Amino acid sequence: MKYTGKVLALGDHIDTDAIIPARFLISTDPAELGRHCMEGYDPNWLDKVTPGASVMVAGRNFGCGSSREHAPVAIVGAGIAVVIAHSFARIFYRNAFNMGLVPIEIGDAVSEFREGQEIEVNVDEGNITNTSTGKAIVFPPLPAGMRAILDAGGLAEFVRKRLAR
Amino acid sequence: MALTLAQKILAAHAAVPVSDVGLEAGRIVNCKVDLVLANDITAPLSIKAFRQMGAKEVFDKSRIALVMDHFTPQKDIASAEQVKGVREFAEEQAIAHYFEGGNAGVEHALLPELGMVGPGDLVVGADSHTCTYGGIGAFATGMGSTDIAAAMALGESWFKVPETIRVSFSGTLAPDVSGKDLILWTISQLGVDGARYKALEFDGPVIDAMSVEGRLTMANMAIEAGGKVGLFAADTSTLAYCKDAGRTNDAPLAPDPGAHYERRLSKDVTGLEPQIACPHLPENVRPVSELKSIAVNQVIIGSCTNGRITDLRAAAAVFAGRKVKKGLRCIVLPATPAVWMQALQEGLIETMLQAGCVLGPASCGPCLGGHLGILAAGERALATTNRNFKGRMGSLDSEVYLANPAVAAATAVAGVITHPAAL
Numbered sequence: 001m002k003y004t005g006k007v008l009a010l011g012d013h014i015d016t017d018a019i020i021p022a023r024f025l026i027s028t029d030p031a032e033l034g035r036h037c038m039e040g041y042d043p044n045w046l047d048k049v050t051p052g053a054s055v056m057v058a059g060r061n062f063g064c065g066s067s068r069e070h071a072p073v074a075i076v077g078a079g080i081a082v083v084i085a086h087s088f089a090r091i092f093y094r095n096a097f098n099m100g101l102v103p104i105e106i107g108d109a110v111s112e113f114r115e116g117q118e119i120e121v122n123v124d125e126g127n128i129t130n131t132s133t134g135k136a137i138v139f140p141p142l143p144a145g146m147r148a149i150l151d152a153g154g155l156a157e158f159v160r161k162r163l164a165r
Numbered sequence: 166m167a168l169t170l171a172q173k174i175l176a177a178h179a180a181v182p183v184s185d186v187g188l189e190a191g192r193i194v195n196c197k198v199d200l201v202l203a204n205d206i207t208a209p210l211s212i213k214a215f216r217q218m219g220a221k222e223v224f225d226k227s228r229i230a231l232v233m234d235h236f237t238p239q240k241d242i243a244s245a246e247q248v249k250g251v252r253e254f255a256e257e258q259a260i261a262h263y264f265e266g267g268n269a270g271v272e273h274a275l276l277p278e279l280g281m282v283g284p285g286d287l288v289v290g291a292d293s294h295t296c297t298y299g300g301i302g303a304f305a306t307g308m309g310s311t312d313i314a315a316a317m318a319l320g321e322s323w324f325k326v327p328e329t330i331r332v333s334f335s336g337t338l339a340p341d342v343s344g345k346d347l348i349l350w351t352i353s354q355l356g357v358d359g360a361r362y363k364a365l366e367f368d369g370p371v372i373d374a375m376s377v378e379g380r381l382t383m384a385n386m387a388i389e390a391g392g393k394v395g396l397f398a399a400d401t402s403t404l405a406y407c408k409d410a411g412r413t414n415d416a417p418l419a420p421d422p423g424a425h426y427e428r429r430l431s432k433d434v435t436g437l438e439p440q441i442a443c444p445h446l447p448e449n450v451r452p453v454s455e456l457k458s459i460a461v462n463q464v465i466i467g468s469c470t471n472g473r474i475t476d477l478r479a480a481a482a483v484f485a486g487r488k489v490k491k492g493l494r495c496i497v498l499p500a501t502p503a504v505w506m507q508a509l510q511e512g513l514i515e516t517m518l519q520a521g522c523v524l525g526p527a528s529c530g531p532c533l534g535g536h537l538g539i540l541a542a543g544e545r546a547l548a549t550t551n552r553n554f555k556g557r558m559g560s561l562d563s564e565v566y567l568a569n570p571a572v573a574a575a576t577a578v579a580g581v582i583t584h585p586a587a588l
Contacts, residue, residue: 026247028213040561061358065554069311099309
């Protein structure tokens with residue numbers, strides 16, 4: 001899996017109320033939730049997301065707070081396929097795989113990426129290249145069990161295949 | 166191997182027996198679960214995923230709890246449609262523990278009260294505050310809706326064995342200082358990600374003497390330090406609480422002497438003041454005496470953190486003979502119908518009504534900015550709830566402070582954040 005795009009930079013402790021405020025949890029529709037992605041952080045944030053600018057790079061503890069799966073659903077619904085962070089909150093990290101959103105944890109190396117820079121993410125090889133600066137970083141391969149969930153397109157499909165066996 | 170509480174409970178639930186090596190922190194264990202929980206916000210996504218999985222039946226219709234508590238009583242058409250969908254699923258699957266309307270309360274207050282959770286249980290819930298049940302010695306943790314759908318279908322889930330941080334409290338608690346203050350202090354020490362992916366274990370003489378309700382309050386906010394679970398040993402107080410809740414055959418539970426802890430924190434609580442979490446993170450904690458002249462527009466008393474009977478007693482004791490400050494709205498939401506009834510019988514409801522409080526239904530309500538007390542731009546609330554993220558209770562330009570119920574009541578009376586003793 002390879003992804004390219006411009007960086008959408010975010011700080012530490014981006015909570016799930018910022019990603020999708022509770023007042024929007026009256027829907028389970030990815031497109032509808034996607035229309036309100038990050039509205040609890042900045043009501044105009046979504047204006048920055050374009051097909052070419054679609055990789056979130058955040059600081060520590062991304063996705064902290066509520067267990068609402070609507071958070072990764074909203075991110076996917078907004079057209080974002082990858083979130084890179086210094087670290088992820090536990091429930092969000094699990095939810096991301098389950099929703100087919102790729103979460104990549106890279107620690108202090110997040111400082112290599114700035115808003116608007118072009119990057120290329122290679123999930124199979126475990127590296128991220130900042131094509132704006134030429135700098136590349138590596139990350140450990142995703143655990144096999146997690147990779148299997150992503151390859152199936154999320155946990156629901158993964159379980160469907162298991163139940164069908 | 167000497168085991169922590171987390172290791173002990175995971176080992177007891179392993180789908181296939183695990184060795185000592187398999188219980189080391191970082192290992193993945195597949196476990197059978199005792200109870201699977203979802204609410205009116207998270208269950209709709211779980212049901213969607215359950216269908217997508219091609220699952221036909223839940224693994225055990227007596228081990229699923231569906232609690233309609235967040236946007237209930239149904240606040241608008243969309244939330245009513247969501248509840249309707251969950252109700253139909255519960256009927257189709259003959260799920261015994263479906264709660265809506267007069268038998269519903271805030272899930273994490275309701276399930277322990279009904280005896281649905283006990284020491285040593287393994288519980289997963291599509292709600293981050295599922296960790297509350299650690300207060301009675303259950304390994305209980307929040308997950309997303311699809312993980313919960315998988316658990317509903319399979320009766321099992323995977324868990325990464327967590328490291329444990331042990332937090333010990335000694336000394337004597339001052340009046341008007343309670344479990345809420347100890348957990349806010351803990352979060353201030355660890356930070357909002359200090360226990361990320363880890364278990365917290367609480368002990369010490371102060372915990373031994375603390376009510377089970379106080380422990381539930383503390384366990385509830387383990388997630389606010391990033392924790393996976395917040396665990397307490399099950400002692401005689403726990404067993405008495407569980408017996409009152411109608412349970413039988415529960416046994417004491419304690420970590421093994423010599424278990425490995427990644428980190429230990431200890432605190433002599435003597436002289437500890439009520440703690441206040443300031444905007445916009447639960448780690449921004451200061452003693453109440455450091456906060457001067459902070460006027461609030463709204464006070465909320467309730468939630469899965471502090472909506473139980475001991476919380477209402479603490480608040481009503483402050484309200485007795487006093488009035489809520491003119492122009493301030495103080496909203497009290499007893500967490501369950503039984504808490505409501507008990508408060509009524511004890512005269513607490515009358516005391517609070519006479520003080521000028523608004524008494525509302527057993528609902529999560531404003532805690533997550535749902536309904537029943539939303540903040541306008543520029544407004545400030547003090548709440549007994551668990552999160553003060555930006556915009557959590559309404560406008561992005563509002564503020565939330567977190568405190569214990571006695572401080573909340575005192576603040577409602579004074580109009581500014583206040584220690585009850587200062588009234």
